[in-house]
Amino acid sequence: MQSYDVVVVGAGPGGEVAAGKLAEAGLSVAIVEGDKVGGECSFYACIPSKALLRPGELLEEVRHVPGAAEAATGSLDVPAVLGHRDELIGHLDDAGQVPWLTDRGVTLVRGWGKLVGERQVAVGDEVLEARKAVILAGGTRAALPDIDGIDDVNPWTNREATTAQEIPASLVIVGAGVVGSEMAQAYVSLGARVTLLAGRGVLPREEDFAGQQVAERLAEQGVDIRTGSRPTAVRRDDSGVTVTLGDGSTVTADQILIATGRTPQAVDLGLEVVGVKSEGFVEVDAHMRVPGQDWLYVIGDLNGRALFTHMAKYQAAIASGEILGKPMVAEHMADGPGAPRVIFTSxxxxxxxxxxxxxxxxxxxxxxxxxxxxxxxxxxxxxxxxxxxxxxxxxxxxxxxxxxxxxxxxxxxxxxxxxxxxxxxxxxxxxxxxxxxxxxxxxxxxxxxxxxx
Amino acid sequence: MQSYDVVVVGAGPGGEVAAGKLAEAGLSVAIVEGDKVGGECSFYACIPSKALLRPGELLEEVRHVPGAAEAATGSLDVPAVLGHRDELIGHLDDAGQVPWLTDRGVTLVRGWGKLVGERQVAVGDEVLEARKAVILAGGTRAALPDIDGIDDVNPWTNREATTAQEIPASLVIVGAGVVGSEMAQAYVSLGARVTLLAGRGVLPREEDFAGQQVAERLAEQGVDIRTGSRPTAVRRDDSGVTVTLGDGSTVTADQILIATGRTPQAVDLGLEVVGVKSEGFVEVDAHMRVPGQDWLYVIGDLNGRALFTHMAKYQAAIASGEILGKPMVAEHMADGPGAPRVIFTSxxxxxxxxxxxxxxxxxxxxxxxxxxxxxxxxxxxxxxxxxxxxxxxxxxxxxxxxxxxxxxxxxxxxxxxxxxxxxxxxxxxxxxxxxxxxxxxxxxxxxxxxxxx
Incomplete structure (x- = not known):
C-alpha cells in the first residue's frame, strides 16, 4: 500500500490546482485520473468551445469597423477553425498537461479512484493511503433527459459537439443553457442549419434581456429557436434524427446534441463505504469538507456549488489552504449561484x-x-x-x-x-x-x- | 447684461458636463465657446485618434486567430478609415453636439469668454453675470518646443494629425508620449514612413516595460525610432521638412508632427483682473475652486491636475456638486498623476x-x-x-x-x-x-x- 499525505481523485482543473498547491508546499501528493489530465474543461468544454466561437465573434466585430471591414471579405475557414481547436485541445492527448503536475512532484496514478475505507483510495488492485486527506474532484458529465428513445439515438453531448471533425449539415440542440446557446452559435457560424429547442427560453437562469438579446442574434444568424414545448420522443433513421415535441411538431436533423444539464460523477466513488450519500452532488461546508469526515474534501462540480472551472480552482485553493493550516473560507458572495460567469455567445x-x-x-x-x-x-x-x-x-x-x-x-x-x-x-x-x-x-x-x- | 446662476467658459467635455449637471438641477446656465462645442477631445484628440487606430488594431488581432485570419486577406482601406473618422468627428461641425446642451436648457454663447470682474464674463461686447459661480474650462493646446526654425515650418500638431485628409508618404514625429506614440502607430499602419524622435524613450512616464513593448511593436511595423538626442533645428524646403538632432544627424520627411506636450489656454482669460496668476496651469483646491475666490472654479486640463477627458468630467461633477450643495471631493488616489489612463497603441x-x-x-x-x-x-x-x-x-x-x-x-x-x-x-x-x-x-x-x- 502506497502512502501519501494527500490523495486527490480526479485531475480536472480543481484536482490539478489542489494537488499542485499541496505539492508546492512540500506535501507528498498522488492524483488519480481515469480519463484525461486536464479534465472536461480542457478537452471537451471551456477551451474547445472558445476555439470554435472566437473566430466568428472576431469577424463579426471586424465587419462593424470601416477600414478593417473592407479587408475581411472572406468567410470563416472551417477547417482552420477545427484545426486550431485540435491544437488547443492537444489532439485529445493529455501529454501536454501532465508536466504541470510532475514538475511539482505530484505522483500521477492512471485509473479510476474509489474510496475503500477512511483515507483509502483504491485504483484497480492498488490501494493508496492518505495520511492527511482525500480530495474528491470527480466532476460532472452530461445528463441525459428522460425522453422516449434517447438511449437508442446515440446523441451528441458537449464532448462530441466540441470535438467534432466535421460540421453536420443540420443539428438539433436540446436545451438552451450555456452549452446549448454557445454550440448553437458556433455551429450556425460554422455552416450548420441549427434548431435550438429552448423550452423555457434562451439562458433562462440569467437576466431576461440577456437571453432575449442572444436569442435575437441567433435568429438573425438563422437559428430556428423553438420555445414553449419540450421534446417527448426521439428516433433515428436513414433521414437523420427526428425529435417530436409536446405540441406534436417535429424537427429532423443530421445530428442531435443534448445540452440539458450536468450530473455529478458520484456513483462508484465509494462514498457509501464511508457513510456518505453516494448519489447526486456531495454536500460540503465552507472549507469544502464533508460534514463529519474531517479528512474528506469535495471540490469542483461534484459538490454542486458552482459548476465552473474557475470556482473549482477557487475551491481547490480553499481545500488545500485548510489542509496546509492556512484556512480561507468562501465568502463575500463569491461562491455559489452568485459566482462570476461568462457565456461566450454573441x-x-x-x-x-x-x-x-x-x-x-x-x-x-x-x-x-x-x-x-x-x-x-x-x-x-x-x-x-x-x-x-x-x-x-x-x-x-x-x-x-x-x-x-x-x-x-x-x-x-x-x-x-x-x-x-x-x-x-x-x-x-x-x-x-x-x-x-x-x-x-x-x-x-x-x-x-x-x-x- | 445677461444674468445666469452659473457661467461656464469652454464647452469641452468638462465644461459640457458641468453645464449639463447644473442645468439639470434647475440652475440657469450659460456656456461660452469660441471654437467647437465638444472641445479638443471630440474633434482633434481622443475620438479621431481612436478612429484611426481601431481598424489596424482589430485586423492585427484577426490575423492571430486561425479560421478568421483566412477571411482577412485584404489590407486596411485607408479612405474608409478616414471617412469613418470624419463621420465620428461630425466632419468638424459641432452641430451634433449642441443639442446635448440645449436639450438641458443651457444657453450657448458663441465667442471667447474673458473675466472682466468678479462673477463677470465678457464675450465680445456682451457681459454675462454669474450669480453663483464661474467655471473656467478652457483646456489646453499643443505646446511648441523651443527648436530653431519651428515657427517657420508650419508644423502639424494633434489637430492636423488627427484630421488629415491625406496620409503623407513620410512623417517625422517629435515626442513619443501618448500623442506621438499613438500617431506613429496610426500613420505607419495607414502607410506612411514614420520617424519617431523619442528623446527619453517611448512613453517615458509609464512603466519601462510598457514603453519598451510599444517601441518594439512600432519598430516591427517599420517605425524608425531615434532616442537619446533632441531636435535642435528644423527647416522646410522643396524636399520637405528636415530636422537636425543634437548629435548632428538629420531626418527629412514630407510632414512634421509636434507632440511634445500641452500648454494651458490661460492667457486672455482675464484671470489677472481678479488677481489670479494668468499664465500656466491654474491652481485649485479639492473642490476645484481657486483659493481665495469662492465663486471661481477651474476644471479640466486648465488646472493641470490630470490632462484627461475623463478627469475633466470627474472634476465637472465635483465643481457642480459643490455649487449645488452636494459636495464631493477628489480622493482615494483617483485624481492627479495616478488617474486612470489608457494609451491606445499596440x-x-x-x-x-x-x-x-x-x-x-x-x-x-x-x-x-x-x-x-x-x-x-x-x-x-x-x-x-x-x-x-x-x-x-x-x-x-x-x-x-x-x-x-x-x-x-x-x-x-x-x-x-x-x-x-x-x-x-x-x-x-x-x-x-x-x-x-x-x-x-x-x-x-x-x-x-x-x-x-
Missing part, C-alpha cells in the same frame, strides 16, 4: 452576483439601473453591437449585489463588477473609480449618473 | 495609480508582481500578442497602489484595477474576486498566486 453575457429574479427571491430590496454597453464614446468606434449593463444596488447597504453585462467582448468587463461586489465597495466610493475616456467601461459612469451620485 | 497600455518609479519617489515600500497578460487560458485563443500586467502592493496597508497592464485590447481591464485601488480593497479580500475561466482576467489569479494568497 452578444457575450457576463454576470456576477444576483440577477433581478434571484435578488427578489432572496428578499433583497434592490435598485435596478440599466445602461447601454455601447451607448458611450467607446462604443462609437470599437465595433460592438447590441448590449446592456444592469447594476443591482442593495438599497440598505448601498453596495452592488449583482451585475450583468451583455455585448461584444464584455468577458473582461466582469472583473471590475466582481471586485466591487466582493469588496463590498459602497457606491459612493465606487463613484471615484473613473473609467478612462473613450473606453466602453464608461458604462460605470452612466451607472453613477443614473444613480444621481 | 500593445495598449492601461494604467492607474503609481508606477514603480512614482511609488519609489513617494517613499512607498511596494511589492512588485508581474504576470503575463496572455499567459493564461484566455490568451490561448483570443488573438493577443505580447503583454504584461504589473501590480504594486503597498506592503504596509496591504492594498494595491498601482497597476499597469499592457496587451491587446486591455483598455477595458483597467476598471477592475481602478476599483481595487479606489476602494482600497485589501488583497486578501480581492483574492475572493474570482476571474472567470477562460478569460484573460485570470491575470488576477496569477497575481494572487504570486503573492502566495
Amino acid at each position: 452578444p457575450q453575457v457576463a454576470a456576477v452576483g444576483h440577477t433581478t429574479t434571484s435578488a427578489e427571491e432572496a428578499g433583497l430590496r434592490v435598485r435596478v439601473v440599466d445602461v447601454g454597453t455601447e451607448a458611450n464614446a467607446g462604443g462609437s468606434y470599437s465595433g460592438g453591437g447590441v448590449g446592456t449593463a444592469r447594476f443591482l444596488v442593495d438599497d440598505q447597504r448601498n453596495v452592488l449585489v449583482g451585475v450583468t453585462i451583455t455585448g461584444t467582448a464584455v468577458a473582461e468587463f466582469l472583473q471590475a463588477a466582481t471586485i466591487a461586489i466582493v469588496g463590498e465597495v459602497p457606491v459612493t466610493r465606487l463613484r471615484h473609480a473613473i473609467p478612462s475616456f473613450p473606453t466602453r467601461s464608461e458604462l460605470w459612469l452612466y451607472f453613477f449618473n443614473e444613480l444621481g451620485i | 500593445p495598449q497600455v492601461a494604467a492607474v495609480g503609481h508606477t514603480t518609479t512614482s511609488a519609489e519617489e513617494a517613499g512607498l515600500r511596494v511589492r512588485v508582481v508581474d504576470v503575463g497578460t496572455e499567459a493564461n487560458a484566455g490568451g490561448s485563443y483570443s488573438g493577443g500578442g505580447v503583454g504584461t500586467a504589473r501590480f504594486l502592493v503597498d506592503d504596509q496597508r496591504n492594498v494595491l497602489v498601482g497597476v499597469t497592464i499592457t496587451g491587446t485590447a486591455v483598455a477595458e481591464f483597467l476598471q477592475a484595477a481602478t476599483i481595487a485601488i479606489v476602494g482600497e480593497v485589501p488583497v486578501t479580500r480581492l483574492r475572493h474576486a474570482i476571474p472567470s475561466f477562460p478569460t484573460r482576467s485570470e491575470l488576477w489569479l496569477y497575481f494572487f498566486n504570486e503573492l502566495g494568497i
Whole structure:
C-alpha cells in the first residue's frame, strides 16, 4: 500500500490546482485520473468551445469597423477553425498537461479512484493511503433527459459537439443553457442549419434581456429557436434524427446534441463505504469538507456549488489552504449561484452576483439601473453591437449585489463588477473609480449618473 | 447684461458636463465657446485618434486567430478609415453636439469668454453675470518646443494629425508620449514612413516595460525610432521638412508632427483682473475652486491636475456638486498623476495609480508582481500578442497602489484595477474576486498566486 499525505481523485482543473498547491508546499501528493489530465474543461468544454466561437465573434466585430471591414471579405475557414481547436485541445492527448503536475512532484496514478475505507483510495488492485486527506474532484458529465428513445439515438453531448471533425449539415440542440446557446452559435457560424429547442427560453437562469438579446442574434444568424414545448420522443433513421415535441411538431436533423444539464460523477466513488450519500452532488461546508469526515474534501462540480472551472480552482485553493493550516473560507458572495460567469455567445453575457429574479427571491430590496454597453464614446468606434449593463444596488447597504453585462467582448468587463461586489465597495466610493475616456467601461459612469451620485 | 446662476467658459467635455449637471438641477446656465462645442477631445484628440487606430488594431488581432485570419486577406482601406473618422468627428461641425446642451436648457454663447470682474464674463461686447459661480474650462493646446526654425515650418500638431485628409508618404514625429506614440502607430499602419524622435524613450512616464513593448511593436511595423538626442533645428524646403538632432544627424520627411506636450489656454482669460496668476496651469483646491475666490472654479486640463477627458468630467461633477450643495471631493488616489489612463497603441497600455518609479519617489515600500497578460487560458485563443500586467502592493496597508497592464485590447481591464485601488480593497479580500475561466482576467489569479494568497 502506497502512502501519501494527500490523495486527490480526479485531475480536472480543481484536482490539478489542489494537488499542485499541496505539492508546492512540500506535501507528498498522488492524483488519480481515469480519463484525461486536464479534465472536461480542457478537452471537451471551456477551451474547445472558445476555439470554435472566437473566430466568428472576431469577424463579426471586424465587419462593424470601416477600414478593417473592407479587408475581411472572406468567410470563416472551417477547417482552420477545427484545426486550431485540435491544437488547443492537444489532439485529445493529455501529454501536454501532465508536466504541470510532475514538475511539482505530484505522483500521477492512471485509473479510476474509489474510496475503500477512511483515507483509502483504491485504483484497480492498488490501494493508496492518505495520511492527511482525500480530495474528491470527480466532476460532472452530461445528463441525459428522460425522453422516449434517447438511449437508442446515440446523441451528441458537449464532448462530441466540441470535438467534432466535421460540421453536420443540420443539428438539433436540446436545451438552451450555456452549452446549448454557445454550440448553437458556433455551429450556425460554422455552416450548420441549427434548431435550438429552448423550452423555457434562451439562458433562462440569467437576466431576461440577456437571453432575449442572444436569442435575437441567433435568429438573425438563422437559428430556428423553438420555445414553449419540450421534446417527448426521439428516433433515428436513414433521414437523420427526428425529435417530436409536446405540441406534436417535429424537427429532423443530421445530428442531435443534448445540452440539458450536468450530473455529478458520484456513483462508484465509494462514498457509501464511508457513510456518505453516494448519489447526486456531495454536500460540503465552507472549507469544502464533508460534514463529519474531517479528512474528506469535495471540490469542483461534484459538490454542486458552482459548476465552473474557475470556482473549482477557487475551491481547490480553499481545500488545500485548510489542509496546509492556512484556512480561507468562501465568502463575500463569491461562491455559489452568485459566482462570476461568462457565456461566450454573441452578444457575450457576463454576470456576477444576483440577477433581478434571484435578488427578489432572496428578499433583497434592490435598485435596478440599466445602461447601454455601447451607448458611450467607446462604443462609437470599437465595433460592438447590441448590449446592456444592469447594476443591482442593495438599497440598505448601498453596495452592488449583482451585475450583468451583455455585448461584444464584455468577458473582461466582469472583473471590475466582481471586485466591487466582493469588496463590498459602497457606491459612493465606487463613484471615484473613473473609467478612462473613450473606453466602453464608461458604462460605470452612466451607472453613477443614473444613480444621481 | 445677461444674468445666469452659473457661467461656464469652454464647452469641452468638462465644461459640457458641468453645464449639463447644473442645468439639470434647475440652475440657469450659460456656456461660452469660441471654437467647437465638444472641445479638443471630440474633434482633434481622443475620438479621431481612436478612429484611426481601431481598424489596424482589430485586423492585427484577426490575423492571430486561425479560421478568421483566412477571411482577412485584404489590407486596411485607408479612405474608409478616414471617412469613418470624419463621420465620428461630425466632419468638424459641432452641430451634433449642441443639442446635448440645449436639450438641458443651457444657453450657448458663441465667442471667447474673458473675466472682466468678479462673477463677470465678457464675450465680445456682451457681459454675462454669474450669480453663483464661474467655471473656467478652457483646456489646453499643443505646446511648441523651443527648436530653431519651428515657427517657420508650419508644423502639424494633434489637430492636423488627427484630421488629415491625406496620409503623407513620410512623417517625422517629435515626442513619443501618448500623442506621438499613438500617431506613429496610426500613420505607419495607414502607410506612411514614420520617424519617431523619442528623446527619453517611448512613453517615458509609464512603466519601462510598457514603453519598451510599444517601441518594439512600432519598430516591427517599420517605425524608425531615434532616442537619446533632441531636435535642435528644423527647416522646410522643396524636399520637405528636415530636422537636425543634437548629435548632428538629420531626418527629412514630407510632414512634421509636434507632440511634445500641452500648454494651458490661460492667457486672455482675464484671470489677472481678479488677481489670479494668468499664465500656466491654474491652481485649485479639492473642490476645484481657486483659493481665495469662492465663486471661481477651474476644471479640466486648465488646472493641470490630470490632462484627461475623463478627469475633466470627474472634476465637472465635483465643481457642480459643490455649487449645488452636494459636495464631493477628489480622493482615494483617483485624481492627479495616478488617474486612470489608457494609451491606445499596440500593445495598449492601461494604467492607474503609481508606477514603480512614482511609488519609489513617494517613499512607498511596494511589492512588485508581474504576470503575463496572455499567459493564461484566455490568451490561448483570443488573438493577443505580447503583454504584461504589473501590480504594486503597498506592503504596509496591504492594498494595491498601482497597476499597469499592457496587451491587446486591455483598455477595458483597467476598471477592475481602478476599483481595487479606489476602494482600497485589501488583497486578501480581492483574492475572493474570482476571474472567470477562460478569460484573460485570470491575470488576477496569477497575481494572487504570486503573492502566495
